[in-house]
Amino acid sequence: MRPALRFLLAARQSELHGLEQLSHTCQFVSLVGELVHALQKERGYSILTLCQDRADLLPALDAYTRGAESGEARMRGFLDSVLARGSEQPGRARLYSCIAYALYRLDELPDLRWRVRQRKLDAQGASLAFTRLVSSLLAVVFEAADASLDAGITRLLVALLNFMQGKELSGQERAYGVMGYTAGYFTEAQKVQMAEFAAGQQRCFEVFGECAPADVMPAWQQVQPHTEKVQQLRGMARQTHAGQALDPGLAELWFELCTARIDAMAPVEQGLADTLARQCAQRIEAARAERDNHRSLLDQFAQHVGGQSPAMLFNVQRRVLDLPPEDGVAGGIERSMLDMLQDQAARMRQADQALAQARGALDERKRIERAKWLLVQKHGLTEPAAHERLQRAAMESGMSLAEVARQVLDQPAGRR
């Protein structure tokens, strides 16, 4: 077969493989999402248990643990197929590293559970350990999504990632709030932290709202009444101080209202994952049909000119076929081939454009991460301290976090 055609087909084949891999990745993301959901619950209830020190809470905690364990088992069961599909491929190093790190944190989980039950660590410590685990899992999801190659699918992934991030902030808010409610009041520092959880959720859900498909919006509407109830307790928390303590029993109400809200989010996440799976399947089908179309066109071509390239029909000094090739049947196929090549180039340009737009939110997050680690590296800050410095700079300058990050990254090395 003429080499140009072989590469044309190979391009379609590679695209198809990429879509199949993406579809497989999306299944994995769904499983990680379910595990994260279960861990978020277990985290919240572990904090509640540690704060309240009541033996009657233990059976419910054990049930949450079993839920997370079965989510973990499902995700681990899928992992073999992840390695099988891509272990020889370049460009998977970041994803595999993230998975290795998340698995390392998962391996610590039984010990963490044991220490929670033995009261060998406080609520703050448990919250930190669970949050570190969840963020290692979310890092896997973000990394997996980075391989996207279709604008529509990237848009859905951006919606899903932001939704998962917003949901995780809701989970952190739930766990953190339990501590304040158990104490009966929130310190000023705690109030600032609670406000940041709420603001972070809003940003994430806004991006979700911009990118989400219409068919998940009804499920998202179902979350709103729960948000309003949580909002009331948020307001109550803001008005507390050491001299004006609330009933510690409110901690359980706070936990329940937050849990009802977060549980209502799960169908939205599932709906997004379903839409994603559907869209992947459609794109795969389309790519397969197109590849087969190309194949049949190329077979025609091979029949007409015996697979010879025009380079073999002409030479420098004379033309073997004196008619220009544009006039014959082969010429028509030649034109079709140029059309195919140009269509493909145009399609990829459009995809680049659309991808760059859809990736906006992803790239922003990357920029913020890069700026944060630059501060860690330059000033020897801890990760949270670097994040706080960025946030403070954003607040003081009235710029978004992403704009501040861009400024940090754009500064010449000496002035950071």
Place this chain on the structure above:
Amino acid sequence: MRPALRFLLAARQSELHGLEQLSHTCQFVSLVGELVHALQKERGYSILTLCQDRADLLPALDAYTRGAESGEARMRGFLDSVLARGSEQPGRARLYSCIAYALYRLDELPDLRWRVRQRKLDAQGASLAFTRLVSSLLAVVFEAADASLDAGITRLLVALLNFMQGKELSGQERAYGVMGYTAGYFTEAQKVQMAEFAAGQQRCFEVFGECAPADVMPAWQQVQPHTEKVQQLRGMARQTHAGQALDPGLAELWFELCTARIDAMAPVEQGLADTLARQCAQRIEAARAERDNHRSLLDQFAQHVGGQSPAMLFNVQRRVLDLPPEDGVAGGIERSMLDMLQDQAARMRQADQALAQARGALDERKRIERAKWLLVQKHGLTEPAAHERLQRAAMESGMSLAEVARQVLDQPAGRR
């Protein structure tokens, strides 16, 4: 083996495969560079032949043609190994499409040569056809370079790409100048075009100078005296007009001086390609050593805990081993593993940061391309007209082309 470790090793393996593929790609880029160099000469001499209509030029043109033909044969000979190495991989669709398109254009070359010798097209037409072919080959190089995964290597690729682009503009300037010198003078429009060729070269060679390694600078110094000579003839061209024509014989001198300059560039390009190959080989060796290190560490781990994960040593209610794992030998290995995971994460963050900086020039070029095609799409402009519009906007506003492109892309869809 414990899954976290399997993914850790798989990450190293994937990185290694990526580096091997990159090294292979760099060899391909070298071959494309040699072919482009030969085609640039053939283009220049074809234009000279068409402009001057002298039979005594034909033997030299035939020699240039043979040079390009053997470069083409070498590149085509390498193509099979390109497909063999990655045909099943996702993420190669863009590269393969570019190769398919370049091969399509290469297939047209024998016909183009025949038409040049039959004088079936004019100098302008021949220049356009050759330039379209060369830019399809440069597109392959840009696409191949886009897969980079190491900051040092990306920096070298950015130097190489900008150098190739600058050299191609020198080649276009040579061909275009032949037309003006043959006529004896340059029109105002031609003078503007000549100035753009010179300015474009300067931009490309500036970026090259920022990113190039020290060991190619002596070869680059050798180009300077040639540039000064070309500069004199550029000055002469600017002072011509219809009423003040030069000796058409200067066309040959212009061709020779430009050719001497462009030939002097070839060792720089070759030096960059050699440095690139060396750096790839070093990185591959380092990655291999690191992977083997990891393997031996993981073997130790397997010996000590029989490959069991800590998750199997603890459970929720009690601890099988009552000593915390940090105290034993296995604990030491456990810490080593966390160190490895964290080292790997830190290294990837640093690579991301360095890559983002090294890619600056690449990403700018992409942004300009995207902005151009957006104008094509929105306003039904031709590609050159869109490019001209961007350039005019840059000149009028005093901004760089990249800044104008960013503004075009940032505008909401309705206002472009």
